[in-house]
Amino acid sequence: MIKGLILAVFVGFSGIYAQAKIEIPNDKDVMYHFGACKSEFLPSNFQLFIWNIKKAEAKAEWARDFEYFTPRSDIVLLQEAMMDNFVPAIALGQKGFCWDFATSFIDNDRNPTGVMTGSPIIPLSIHFLRSPGREPVLKTPKMVIVAEYALANSAETLWVANIHGLNFVSNKLNREQIEQVAAFLKKHNGPVIFAGDFNSWNNERLQYLDEILGRLAMKKLAFANDDRKLKLDHIYVRGLEATRTDLHKNINSSDHKPLTAEFRLK
Template identity: 60%
Template sequence: MMIKGWILCLLLLCCVQSQAKIHIPSDKNVLSEFGTCKPDYLPANFQISVWNIKKGSEGARWARDFTSLVQRSNLVLIQESMLDAFVPAIALNQKGFCWNFATSFIDNDNNPTGVMSGGRIKALSVHYLRSPGREPILNTPKMTLIEEYAIANHPQTLLIANIHALNFVSNETNREHIDQAADYLKKHKGPMIFAGDFNTWNGNRLSATDAIMNYLKLKKVVLKNDSRGRKLDHIYIRGFDTLEAEILNDVDSSDHKPLTAVLRLK
């Protein structure tokens, strides 16, 4: 059934987007930044939220949920975001937040889509990784957005990776994408968070992802109220204790539920 579903999705993508004129940005045009925040330190205890927003397609309902999520968070990692006329305007309404965006591709309406990370403090550095593989039909890459933050009263910095992993590809190609990020992250010796939409919709993918995280000495955040059938989105951490973590099951303005966790630096 999974194979049949995959084929159906590919056919639908082909029918709906066969006329799309997709543009892949050059390296110098991948990253963009907007919003205003302080060049400060993260506190030892903070809240992080992770959400695939489905391009904010639910309009006002999504904007309400997004605003609520941001207001309760210090850091927000977003997948399937857009730099259209709507999503950035709602993000800019969140006062005191800086946003970094890594463009995967630009659609035929000239709207960049990709991953977006926001914080109440300014990142020390921002980096991106373009996936080694591509999604079929549109031949588009996916992105990992990597940011470094200062932590109050701590000699090391925090490295955060926000990934939207390849989906309609083989298990091996999905693993190679996550491996690419791990190869970059392994150089960092301090605390780390690797989170996002890993597209781990089968057991092989989930096991492979968990093994990569184990190599990085990252542990998965256990979410209460986790009744998801397919677990695509995850938060992995190193150097933190989890004080509380949950899925916001009442949020229905995307086909993914937001994940949120309160972390304490060890």
């Protein structure tokens, strides 16, 4: 029922964009890096902030919320981010942060849209994963950024995967994207965070997320006040202790509620 409703809405909206000149960039043109960060290590206790920002359509209200959460965070994971005249300018206002952006597609106004990861800590490495499947009609992929960070007082490094999951597709294609990321994360023996908008809007998607990531000994964090009708955004973790989790239901500048979590090394 939910899947049918979502597909019906998508078909309705897709007509608006049917004539759009969507461009999928070559691999060499996917990534943007901007900002200036200097810290070399994540602290032993750190905070994560995750948010699908709906392309910052709410403008001033979105900027106010973003500017509240970001200075309190050590890692910021955004989905539906934009490389336009607005979002990067607001992000650059966060002094001491650097940002990595992976382009899903370039829209009719020549603005890249995709996922964006930011931190005051210089990443040791950055990788992107383009989904094997594509959304219908516009044939656009979804993206994942995997950033690696050094940890204070530890020989291990932390991998942080920031996902925007395939949405208006079969469960099979959505699962293939999750399997793709899991296969990449399997290469790392240290702590891992896998978070973002998984577009897990039915029980089957929720179940195989737990199954696939459970093979990597990753567990989903719970939120005490979680009464979301559609649970799309999640945080999975391995090798860290979550000392606090929050779902920020009072934030209305996007159709997704931000998630925050505080961690310390085990």
